[in-house]
Amino acid sequence: VFTIGPFSRLAGVSAKVLRSYDELGLFRPVWTDQASAYRYYSPSQLPELRRILMLRELGIGLAEIARLVDGRRDLAAALDARRDELERERRAIDRRLAALDIRFEMDRTASPIDVVVRPLPAEPVATLRVAAGGDVEAAFYELEVRVRDLRRRANRPPGAILFDDGTAEIFVPVRGSLPTDDRIGFRRLEACRAATVLERGPYGRMGTAQARLERWIGSAGYRRAGETRVIYLQFGAEPELRLPRAYLVDRSTDFVTELQVPIA
Amino acid sequence: VFTIGPFSRLAGVSAKVLRSYDELGLFRPVWTDQASAYRYYSPSQLPELRRILMLRELGIGLAEIARLVDGRRDLAAALDARRDELERERRAIDRRLAALDIRFEMDRTASPIDVVVRPLPAEPVATLRVAAGGDVEAAFYELEVRVRDLRRRANRPPGAILFDDGTAEIFVPVRGSLPTDDRIGFRRLEACRAATVLERGPYGRMGTAQARLERWIGSAGYRRAGETRVIYLQFGAEPELRLPRAYLVDRSTDFVTELQVPIA
DNA sequence: TTGCTCCTCACGTCACGTGAGGTGGC
């Protein structure tokens, strides 16, 4: 039998690891001296320890390993599950690498792009349809006035949903529900995950930004799962609409707009 | 300006994260009320926060991000470095997946294989050459007697280095240095990383185990960087050699032998 | 006025590494 030091060198792990595994009940010395608390190990224990180390190298947690080695959990099933997890981890890394690559590529030709994937909360909104090429500003004015007069304006930013045919549905966040008519609708935007990017400045560059976001999504291995949304975070509006002041700026160079593409 | 809750929903992070980033000096509210300690944020801060979140999504640590956003560290260089790290992580995951695959494949045909990659410490040894097909047992007896009489036997296990031409060099660990002669040599085995596997039972199955370890190394994307070593952890020996009792067993079914292949 | 939100601790996560300070064994 060996004390912990020589045995740890034989096994290729630190003495601290052996002490932890003893305390966890995962791997115990063949004998512990009651007086000195010295731990003694035998080389015949190495196969048992080796099994534990192999599972650890696969990234399985110690609590799970404890269940596997004493048979409370099925080894084959756990390895299958771990394989799935590893494949998910690999996809996550590949996405990060793709995000880096597309950033390098774009930095040469355009401004940097900071795409972030994040959850969007569900929200109740008042909506108004705008035809392709229609007057979005006038539509917002109409919708905001209506929501203001109903005293239902929520503090969140307004936005628009862009459809493939060039039409749009602009929306203004509301509290509670809302009466509808033939022009103004009420619905709840669904919660989802979305790839999002912020744009600064006037709306002229929105088309380019949208195209870059689409390309980013493709490169990162995501797939679109809904219509693009535009959120106006810093913008201009008439004072009589009495919008939350936090959103309002005077100059179009200070505009901040978020593009959101729901993804699967 | 918004309190922390509405702003956190706008940004897609938790309030707790915003409080941490404030404390870290990474991202501060536009204004903090001295009396209530309430934090107030503006939507115009979103681009600044977005940059931080993008870097976080790449797996960069917050301390590093702090250095990047205030310009103390070069962004392009950091992203390059991060890309290298991500590629290393991906290789590590690919190796784990390969290890899982080869395990599934082998479980159908043979006993499971628990390969562990670990560092081997350097060690001083007495050595003796054995011709292809030579008497390994007799050679060990000669070498152990010699080391015993010189009172240089270290407590570590004996082993052998296998060469491609079928010859071997058996070794016995020693303390300090050793006089050499035309039969018995002295050298220091170099420290290295090795893929290792334990075999239980008699030596007849060593050839198969060796072949499986070689295949594992190939599948996991490693490359051999030295001769295969064999370490005898549980074995039989004559009492007069006075070897450490911890290594000795009576029955060949209790033998434990480690195969080690140094890797790059 | 009543909830709701905000505040500051404080602990848990995970598998160790790295001491501090003290004692046993060759």
Add this chain to the structure above:
DNA sequence: TTGCTCCTCACGTCACGTGAGGTGGC
């Protein structure tokens, strides 16, 4: 006998999540 090894705490790592217990603001 002198180092060396062993022992048990205890803290640090990393970026949060999740309470507890209390207070401010519409």
